[in-house]
Amino acid sequence: MSKKTLKLGLFGFGCVGQGLYSVLNQTKGIRASVEKICIKHPEKSRSIDAHYFTTMADDILDNPEIDVVVELIDDADAAYYIVKKALMNRKAVVTANKKMLAEHLPELYALQQEYQTPLLYEASSCASIPIIRNLEEYYDNDLLSAISGIFNGSTNYILSQMWDNGKEYSDALKEAQEKGFAESDPLLDVGGFDPKYKLCITILHAFGLFVKPENVFNYGIQNLNKQDVTYAQQHGKKIKLLASAQKYGNKVTGFVIPAFVEADNPLINVHNEFNGIILQGAFANSQFFLGKGAGSSPTGSAVLSDISALTYDYRYEYKKIAQNSDLEFSQDQLLEVYVRFVDRNDLNLSDFDNISQRFESAAYSYVIGEINLDKLNNLPWTKNPNVSLIVNKILSTVKEEFATPGHKELEYVV
Numbered sequence: 001m002s003k004k005t006l007k008l009g010l011f012g013f014g015c016v017g018q019g020l021y022s023v024l025n026q027t028k029g030i031r032a033s034v035e036k037i038c039i040k041h042p043e044k045s046r047s048i049d050a051h052y053f054t055t056m057a058d059d060i061l062d063n064p065e066i067d068v069v070v071e072l073i074d075d076a077d078a079a080y081y082i083v084k085k086a087l088m089n090r091k092a093v094v095t096a097n098k099k100m101l102a103e104h105l106p107e108l109y110a111l112q113q114e115y116q117t118p119l120l121y122e123a124s125s126c127a128s129i130p131i132i133r134n135l136e137e138y139y140d141n142d143l144l145s146a147i148s149g150i151f152n153g154s155t156n157y158i159l160s161q162m163w164d165n166g167k168e169y170s171d172a173l174k175e176a177q178e179k180g181f182a183e184s185d186p187l188l189d190v191g192g193f194d195p196k197y198k199l200c201i202t203i204l205h206a207f208g209l210f211v212k213p214e215n216v217f218n219y220g221i222q223n224l225n226k227q228d229v230t231y232a233q234q235h236g237k238k239i240k241l242l243a244s245a246q247k248y249g250n251k252v253t254g255f256v257i258p259a260f261v262e263a264d265n266p267l268i269n270v271h272n273e274f275n276g277i278i279l280q281g282a283f284a285n286s287q288f289f290l291g292k293g294a295g296s297s298p299t300g301s302a303v304l305s306d307i308s309a310l311t312y313d314y315r316y317e318y319k320k321i322a323q324n325s326d327l328e329f330s331q332d333q334l335l336e337v338y339v340r341f342v343d344r345n346d347l348n349l350s351d352f353d354n355i356s357q358r359f360e361s362a363a364y365s366y367v368i369g370e371i372n373l374d375k376l377n378n379l380p381w382t383k384n385p386n387v388s389l390i391v392n393k394i395l396s397t398v399k400e401e402f403a404t405p406g407h408k409e410l411e412y413v414v
């Protein structure tokens with residue numbers, strides 16, 4: 001297959017843009033050159049020659065010389081405009097913008113079909129881990145029953161630093177920002193929104209299902225404290241921010257919530273800005289992917305791989321959309337959770353289906369009980385900063401005969 005030389009127009013020259021520029025220059029064999037870079041702040045001093053830069057989006061979008069638009073800005077609304085116009089102008093697009101993608105996947109899928117133009121976004125989900133390409137190509141026939149793991153580098157960095165180095169939450173967050181892992185608005189990371197966007201994207205490629213981010217419950221790491229860490233240590237577990245999607249029959253459930261992971265779970269050894277993904281398939285059973293999930297070069301390397309793929313006309317086929325047309329998203333999933341609270345009135349114990357443990361002290365209390373995921377959305381205590389919610393186990397509510405083959409053998413879900 002002959003490879004063509006691509007002319008690139010970049011949007012954004014921040015952490016990821018500079019990472020891409022650097023990896024592109026260090027890589028031999030990729031036939032692509034940066035022609036123009038659209039930036040928002042022309043007054044900033046730049047590491048490369050001024051002739052590359054413009055502040056006018058149409059210098060790229062309407063430029064017939066440019067074949068590929070590489071969108072690497074962090075404003076999701078502006079990114080949506082850029083990606084949409086580029087596809088309509090039949091320019092292939094590479095983007096890392098998970099929020100923009102998750103919010104507009106059905107339309108972006110339709111635009112790709114209508115204009116017969118590819119949109120690639122490997123860097124959007126777990127940065128350097130090639131999960132989307134694997135889901136598209138390698139797992140196109142296996143019956144996947146679950147995709148779960150650590151989908152956010154900043155929060156994993158914060159939790160690792162608090163755990164291993166005894167750092168305070170605020171210091172660890174500051175470091176994650178300084179190292180270029182965190183979003184401009186770090187609430188997207190610590191509140192569990194960023195991993196939720198990535199979960200929506202990977203659900204599409206794992207199961208062929210479009211899921212709106214607002215339908216997925218997310219709970220961040222902001223309320224975790226030393227008492228939770230002590231509980232985990234006493235039980236030989238660690239706390240990780242877990243993104244999880246499970247398929248039961250024709251339903252797919254999903255959430256992002258901190259979870260206790262046990263010593264035999266590979267996620268326990270995923271440290272700092274690394275991400276880890278566990279796939280559960282009927283035939284291959286359990287598989288684990290590890291790689292850096294944030295940072296300039298790891299993200300740049302995934303963008304570069306997409307650019308390289310465009311040189312041989314690669315595009316996502318989204319085969320699972322047709323294979324799984326009867327699937328629907330559901331929040332009907334029973335979880336065993338640990339809930340730590342201060343004031344007895346913070347919590348309503350009748351919200352739990354079953355309570356297996358209760359601990360009370362003057363300083364803090366906790367319960368371990370079963371609760372349905374769809375209930376969590378509407379419970380006021382999930383918004384209370386004095387309450388901490390951690391998943392202990394994912395419990396299936398689905399009868400055996402509806403379960404996906406292989407689902408009984410889930411090994412590492414939490």
Ligand code: HSE
Nearest residue numbers: 152153154181183294
């Ligand atoms: N803020 C994101 C993270 C960057 O920490 O994972 C990579 O998507």
